Amino acid sequence: DTEVTQTPKHLVMGMTNKKSLKCEQHMGHRAMYWYKQKAKKPPELMFVYSYEKLSINESVPSRFSPECPNSSLLNLHLHALQPEDSALYLCASSQDSFGRDGEQYFGPGTRLTVT
């Protein structure tokens, strides 16, 4: 299995809702990433998990809360989002984050709309 999967594909939520995005990979990768991509812009790194521990937080607001329950799963919990948080949220994974295999495999993304 050489894919990263993400659910849901689309999500519409109000500013008072709580929701979660899910990401899964079964490639034995030990680094997993969350990116945010706005229309016509490049992906922007949000979080990096390495060996199930948070290693990078790019000063992301606390209304985004990542979780890595095990080496195959990555969640992003959302609470009290703003309309400007509407974007494509991409998950990625790589062999590890220490440069031995740099290729990051991206999932298809979750298209989030905050109303």
Next chain:
Amino acid sequence: GENVEQHPSTLSVQEGDSAVIKCTYSDSASNYFPWYKQELGKRPQLIIDIRSNVGEKKDQRIAVTLNKTAKHFSLHITETQPEDSAVYFCAASRQAQKLVFGQGTRLTINP
């Protein structure tokens, strides 16, 4: 931190011609330079990458060149085909931990 600039922002070429996209980076410690292709509504997909100990790498119609002294790297696509139409992103990082992407190039192949 790292800053990556990418040019041009849009590029239109005739089918069969070559396309070149250029990127410059600011952090001399960056050592990993991937190129991603993203079709409309799809995920970014790695098409080629290069590390700082190599000056050029080829994979069929795609090649990447790296000039460490000048801190720039380029993507070359030869014999372009309609399916090459997409947005292409360059990126740079140290040890592949933090990819910093360029702003992207929208490539259109005209039949």
